[in-house]
Amino acid sequence: MEATDAAELVSEIKEERAEAxxxxxxxxxxxxxxxxxxxxxxxxxxxxxxxxxxMVYGNIKASDTWAFYQAKNVRQTxxxxxxxxxxxxxxxxxxxxxxxxxxxxxxxxYRETIARYDNEPDPNAPTDSLKGEGKKQLAAxxxxxxxxxxxxxxxxxxxxxxxxxxxxAIVLSSVAILATSRWVLTMxxxxxxxxxxxxxxxxxxxxxxPI
Numbered sequence: 001m002e003a004t005d006a007a008e009l010v011s012e013i014k015e016e017r018a019e020a021x022x023x024x025x026x027x028x029x030x031x032x033x034x035x036x037x038x039x040x041x042x043x044x045x046x047x048x049x050x051x052x053x054x055m056v057y058g059n060i061k062a063s064d065t066w067a068f069y070q071a072k073n074v075r076q077t078x079x080x081x082x083x084x085x086x087x088x089x090x091x092x093x094x095x096x097x098x099x100x101x102x103x104x105x106x107x108x109x110y111r112e113t114i115a116r117y118d119n120e121p122d123p124n125a126p127t128d129s130l131k132g133e134g135k136k137q138l139a140a141x142x143x144x145x146x147x148x149x150x151x152x153x154x155x156x157x158x159x160x161x162x163x164x165x166x167x168x169a170i171v172l173s174s175v176a177i178l179a180t181s182r183w184v185l186t187m188x189x190x191x192x193x194x195x196x197x198x199x200x201x202x203x204x205x206x207x208x209x210p211i
Contacts, residue, residue: 023180026180026182026185027177027180030173030176030177030185031177033173033185033188033189033192034170034173034174034177036192037166037169037170037173037188037192037195037196038166038170040166040192040195040196040199041162041163041166041167041170041195043199044159044162044163044166044195044198044199044202045159045163047155047159047199047202047203048155048156048159048160048162048163048202051152051153051155051156051159051202052152052156054148054149054151054152054155055149055152055153055156057148058145058146058147058148058149058150058152059145059149061141061145061148062142062143062145062146062149065138065141065142065145066138066142068133068138069135069138069139069142072117072133072134072135072138073117073135075117076113076114076117076118076135079110079113079114079117080110080114082110083107083110083111083114086103086106086107086110087107089103090103090104090107116134117134117135118134118135118136119132119134119135119136119137120132120133120134120137121134121137122137130144151205154205154208154209155202155203155205156202157209158198158199158201158202158205158209159198159199159202161195161198161209162195162196162198162199162202163195164195165191165192165194165195165198166191166192166195166196166199168188168191168195169188169189169190169191169192169195170188170192171188172184172185172187172188172191173185173188173189173192175188176188
């Protein structure tokens, strides 16, 4: 073998080794990217599960609280009707003596009960609108549960789309390893970045989804 042939052979061997090292480096980076996206998907899946639980909890509590509110409203209406009847009886001048006093006392109780049904704060926290069993407090509680449900619903949408984008990103990145394709990996990274952004938005709700 002549010197020039040997030099060419050494050069070819170096090029092949460099190419193999580049491919191996590319695949290692792609594998690392896949691992990171899988980790992000696991974090997003946890958030999505919690959001679903909060959504169900808020919906059930809001429904129960509004049902309690309606029951209070029905009872209050019954007391109002009874009070109106007593007022008519008291308008009769023929009602005198002990009967009138008894009717007036009963009317006072009815009015107190009607007022209590409207506003009955917790004696241990009289300024907290979310504690107590009056209609005012129950309405505030129900709306707070509805707010929990709505927030959880927005979070859940972000987590769902995040999981889709991250799954697609993992698939494309896996294909990139097999095909040793940088542009396929780039597409996977872009989709993964979108998925990561949606996952973060699922926790923080920095912006509303455009859909």
